[in-house]
Amino acid sequence: MISRDTSAGASEEGYDGRRHAQWLAGEARADGVARRDMLRLLAAAGTAGAVASLGAPTAVAADPADSVPTAAPGIVKPLPADRFTIRGTNAETKFEALAGTGYYTPASHFFVRNHTATPRLDAKTWSLKIWGDGLKGGRAREFTLADLERLPSTSRTAFVECAGNGRSFFTTQQGQPASGTAWTLGAIGNARWRGVRLSDVLRLAGVSRHAVDVMPSGLDAEYVTDDGTNLGRVRRPLPLAKAMDDVILAYEMNGAPLPADHGHPVRLLVPAWVGIASIKWVGDIEVSSTPLYSPWNTRFYRLFGETYPPEGSAPLTHQTLKSAFELPWNAALPAGRTHHLTGRSWSATGAISHVDISTDAGRTWHKAHLKDKPRQGSWTRWTTPWHPKTPGPATLLARTTDTTGHTQPPTTTHNTQGYLFDAVVRHAVRVV
Template sequence: MISIEKSDGASEEEYDRRRRAQWLSGEARADGVARRDMLRLLAAAGAVSGIAGGASALGAPRAQAATGTAATATAAAAGIVKPLPADRFTIRGTNAETKFEALAGTPFHTPASHFFVRNHTATPSLDATTWRLRVWGDGLKDGKAHEFTLADLKRLPSTSRTAFVECAGNGRSFFTSQQGQSASGTAWTLGAIGNARWRGVRLSEVLRRAGVSRHAVDVMPRGLDAEYVTDDGTNLGKVRRPLPLAKALDDVILAYEMNGAPLPPDHGYPVRVLVPAWVGIASIKWVGDIEVSSKPLYSPWNTLFYRLFGEHYPPEGSAPLTHQTVKSAFELPWNAGIEAAATHHLTGRSWSATGAIARVDISTDGGTTWHRARLKDTPHRATWTRWTTPWHPRTPGPTTLLARATDTTGRTQPEATAHNAQGYLFDAVVRHAVTVV
């Protein structure tokens, strides 16, 4: 039996401080990227200053306007396998954002046909019959690599879990449109999320069979998609992100089914990692190998990216992002025209990583008055809850709809989100403009 402290909250921040110090002193490994290249990239992003004696202070990268223009639509469609009809998706570079109005009338579990796509490069073509999962590293008892086929995984005890997967930058564009602040990265509105029923085997079961050593500290899944190359030509290697061993042994799943069917190619076929409630980058798609390490691990996806940098954070940035936040969205087009003197049933969805949705308050007059929406689902943490509310507008003209969720931990969506340079974890109440006609 492996005993290890849970690594959430303050303990995760302390763990990360130790891990970061070890990396900067050369005791930890930034796997696949030379330390000099990592420091150069951080410096180029404005995230390193004052390198001296092999150590550095991390600071905020230069903020850029969020991007994702129609000019890249052809390239994005070429990298995504499934159809991307314009009434369901907005193409954003190598990604496809779900239009929230397209979810109206869909079930609690997001159909694969409507599920957003977040790709760093392109969806790979993989053969499940030849696919292998390699578990390796000096954090294993025998130090030898162990391989598992898809059939091997399916012979192990299975588990199912409903959970959303959400990009850490979901809502990023509202830093600019609502708060007048720039943020680098894909200009998501609120559609970089999908909620599905996942089935697979617990990662802890696979690690147990591979034989985790008491010296293991980090577990790093790696994807089989193409290596990611930056604009300046630096190859950052395969997409990968380490997990503290405590999290890996907790609720992480190696999923091979989505909504009762094999994973679609764009969503990780044949096997993906699912880390419930954590930012989407932790749920590595197309997983091909998992390193178990006795040393702390870093990758660009928890150093360059997926930390909070900016005026509200320490010079070295926050700890790597873990839990998602709380959000709400209307199933309604932006700037929709709403008929006056008629009763409408506004619908939407709210979600939280830290607790179940306890209530959703709605305003149809820009926040002057509020009333409670009716919840349509039994709320659970790390899934969304659908809601509805009637509205009978009488006066033609523009107005703003607001939806504000509160979860069972007492967390409520704020009026504004503290800015960070890469636009992560936007959780403020979104102002949804409509016109009564």
């Protein structure tokens, strides 16, 4: 029987340390990982010498939020300007476009995070290969979509959020540039997902007691960096304990088959974890008896910077907490009228306890009215009245606290790749 203990996922530092030790003993693989990145990780075990010169990836100033193209290469669905901001191969949801859409984000409004381009896959010919030396006898097993649909299904309401959501505020609020897509707060969507438990599929495939890591890979094109380095298909290992816990192989989103841009025909859903873990267009899953590394848990999706060791933090797992107003930036609001401000708050580690609102740049605060029953790993909508009297600039703040006691801080510790921004966002408006 496979343990469902989630301690490896909850204590990522300890898990990562054990992986390093296994690497040193020749019991781990790092296919596609640059030697410099592996050396940086090995420095954590104190065996590779001083590699501080390798450092973290160079910080690059985020692109200004208004310097965006009008089309996104490789995205299939329409991207009307009133719903999306195009950022390279990605499309960010404009938060004001969510007003009135309800609790679940419609596919027509759901953000798109692509490394390359959305593949057009035929559900009738698609199959999922489960393979690796972590299976009994080492024999691979394939599942069609029809095979998955015959298994007991499960549904889960959860948000998917890019680890870099809010990245641009490191620059605009804190004056600290960060590399990567200059998201504001719209790299998130909340949906009702339906599929089959990954644990059920792994058991059918014959996962053995020797398995330690599970690594899904996407069927989108191989990712080539700006410097010409081919990193291969997007893939990122999960500890077996997490894979056997609450991970879903999802084939439906909000009661309909997955749209192409969101993983059709099947994607992973890893609730509450950073979005990169929820691999889209999954085509194969390696089950390994040795620890696995990929560029997406070595070079990317760790925290690098002055406050972190040269090898970076442990690989990112859980997302953080945030709040956003359903208002355009610098929205014009008439004076002398009552406005019903709306927004959404979310947390990966607990349900939303309360949301505090300030309409005077943080001098005074009051509680917003919560419109939904709070749930961990999903967002909660809220509303609050505001009756501005005097024309001029104003700053709105929303600050959430979850049931674990975590509260959004005034600032976020900087990291060079701009992950996990959780500070209170200063939302500028104009009273006219």
